Amino acid sequence: MSTLHTVNKSPFERSNLDSCLGHVVAGDSIILIEDAVYAALSGTSVTARMADAAKQFRICVLGPDLQARGMDTGAVIDGITVVDYGGFVDLAAESRVVNAWL
Template identity: 60%
Template sequence: MSILHTVNKSPFERNSLESCLKFATPGASVLLFEDGIYAALSGTRIEPQVAAALDQITIHVLGPDLRARGFSPERLIAGISVVDYAGFVDLAAEHDVVQAWL
């Protein structure tokens, strides 16, 4: 069974991402959106945690939320891909379960 985990809170304000990465198992996907996109940026205090997680899980970030907050894909940690709204829907459809880390 595969899970799509979604995180929409800033990793600097809540422990949503931390819990998500703790419980996500190899093969799972994570979608970062809204304030969750800040976790995908390189050079942050939490980059090592996120980069380490990429060995086991795939991480996506929602482009519209990234651009709204002033960042372009060049600022992302290598290995994180950008999806649009349709891509978000596809991800949800491809996985058996969606777990939202509110």
């Protein structure tokens, strides 16, 4: 049984993502929404960490939030999946609990 963790803050400004990554357990998933989508991109200071996390957990990023911010979905780190709101709903339904890292 697993948890879907939602993170909505930029990793460059707030510690929500760090805190989330410190509390995920095997089998959990993470979805990056709102300002957290910046954590899903290659070429940043958090890329290596996210690429590594994506090898251990399912990590998704909300496409509409990337597009809203002018970020290229092609630049999303390998191993991180771009989903739409329907995909977000599916992830929530597949998990047992949804934990928002507010």
